[in-house]
Amino acid sequence: MTKLSRRNFLYTTGAAAAATLASPLVARAGTDTIKVGGLHDLSGALDSTGVPMNQVFQLAIKEINDAGGLLGKQVEAVIYDPQSNMSLYSQYATQLALKDKVDVVMGGITSASRETIRPIFHRYNTFYFYNTQYEGGVCDRNEITLGTTPAQTVKRVIPYAMNLYGKKVYTVAADYNYGHITAAWVKRYVEENGGEVIATEFFPLDVAQFGSTISKIQGAKPDFVLSAMVGTSHLGFYRQWAAAGMKSQIPIVSTVYGAGGTEQVILTHEESDGIIASFGYFEAIDNPTNKAFLEKVAQEYPDKKWVMSEISEVTYEGMKIWADAVKEAGSTKRDALLEVLTSGKTYDMPAGKVKIDPKTQHAVRDVYIATCKDGVFGINETFPDSQPEDTQMVCDLIKDPKSNTQYEISL
Template identity: 65%
Template sequence: MPKLSRRDFLRTAAAAGAASALPLPFAAHAADDAILVGGLHDLSGPIDFAGIPMNQIMQLAVEEINASGGVLGREVKAVVYDPQSNMSMYSQYATQMALKDKVAVVQGGITSASRETIRPIFHRFKTLYFYNTLYEGGVCDRNEVSLGTTPAQTVEKLVPYVMNLWGKKVYTVAADYNYGQITAAWVKRFVEENGGEVVETEFFPLDVTQFGSTISKIQAAAPDILMSVLVGTGHLGFYRQWAAAGMKDKIPMASTTFGAAGAEPIIMTPEEANGIVTCYGYYPTIDSTANKDWLALVKDRYPEDTPILSELSECTWEGMMIWADAVNEAGTLDREPVLEVIESGKTYDMPAGKVSIDPKTHHAIRDVYIADLQDRVFEIKEKFEQVQPADTQGVCNLEETPDANVHHEISL
């Protein structure tokens, strides 16, 4: 069989995902007693570069769970739909998963918009939901487990680190939707708490691709640090135009999003991307036995086109494994006993490090890392152990309000 290029592979994977979104999903052919789990990721559309690896890792997790005896002694089967970054399709497929497929759990959603489209549906129908993407914080919903990092876990560490390296004057460019707006506000707070100043914050819709006038404004402002909170393929143009303008070696850059889904360092040249500093809950370069074993497992399963691994895909693995462990310990698929296990304070050894679920917020308490990108490799510079999701803890206490169903836009 000829070796597929990455582009061919992504196209093939997206087509397979779209096919699975037909009214009869492939899991309909599973054994009658199989436990169905839902995967709802963008396998085509503008952020398929994030959704395809998340789906691949979910499928791998299903295989590994089955190889270890399944869940409650039964086979696990994945029901996968491709919402194509379309919120109406997200809504349609979420409802179908809950009411027709009757999946035991859903791993899915990428953007905050997609999460807030499907989260209330799963809450209403009591379908357990894992959200595995870093985001702006604030979700308070006992039916959801949020494994991705929040600004209090990463931005709070990133800002003082780069200020100590480069200076106190910061210019922020951010995506113009809730993640970008709220995260930019956190950047401002952490900069000011560390004795610095944000001289300007500019917001850009996700479809903006030309940044010449902004680059001129940044040159004129002459900040010590450029902080990027940009999102998506359209905004990749900023990094390339920044390098082409000769600015990369003049004003250093940190980012809350660059490489978060893993794709940017592959798409861009080292000359365009070297030196960007980030902080996430997972990097493939984590030096641990658990991570090295997991990388080998992923490579063995996908030898031709290995998934681009990032916090998003690794947290998808965590979501599946935590769910399977909780169901087996509870001895039932019933949501309440499973949630009680998840809330019990168990610590899980994952490729990213130690992970536990905060019972008050259902967010992960986890290790986070600061890394410097060099020649397409994230070189880890610092590790912070067991960082709390303090931002969400400030607005959510599910022990006191277990029926909460809200996304707090945290006031800063």
């Protein structure tokens, strides 16, 4: 496999061109349209994740328009590039709500970006879909959350890995909301299964050198490393781990590796093979909907340099589920759509069966454990209808529809 540099990835996907536009507005259509906002990182620290999200977001819109649009109108994509910058996230979220007056927004990658824009959309009643796996706890009637939470994935992969490798765990994680809260869930699930987290280290997103940490892990001799590392710079951990000859000594289990869809492309097979992960989607899912979906993606992006991941597939889901609700409700108004979305309806998606839990407005979905081999994840186990139990502990939008917060779940 040829190793793809970050620079070449940007060039081949067209993200570099998008990042150089004089205006942040990338796509516009006519005036008599239904507007939907896209707010994904097309440049910056998380561009390798944001570019695939944006591409399948546009694919879903194309499919909706090719099928006749919605309510007699075509759907217009209004796309901004926040460049992994929280100030730009705030600026563009405000523009989408007040200037562009979009009916819904699909966007945000990190929890920091979500918590920057979510209150803005709530304030201005702009319906918001967050389509990224995250740490759980958001309780907001104005948000639909389709990505997985720790109770759906970490809860499954920890006992699986402990049964496979042993009970001593060393955690390395990104130094922001997702990493810290996920590390706490890791500790809880490890201890519930009779194990021990012998150390936990956190790293800012721009850190790319991990030599001293690898030395610490060598000395600690855990049974496996649990990685909640995020972004392109953190891929250096896996590369340096392999270079140090550690892959054959201590296995890696990750809550996030492969989530962006470019990790297995940027790293070599030698660097990525053997990593175990758990998500709500892998390309290897064997159902007719997924096969048709992957064929559409291949036709639309024949030169794509990424692997379909949960974050991208769920972004596609977000647009398709929202469009289905618009058709059924005969409206783009949030409350009318929520009646449809929280009615218990099940959606047949590439990832499997998906429905919205009315209590949390999070997805109840099939979850998978898989192992990376030759740059591709092969599914080991499937867990149907997994509930967002963590967020259900703190959120009840049926009883408190005015809720607008991210709760820190007591662990």
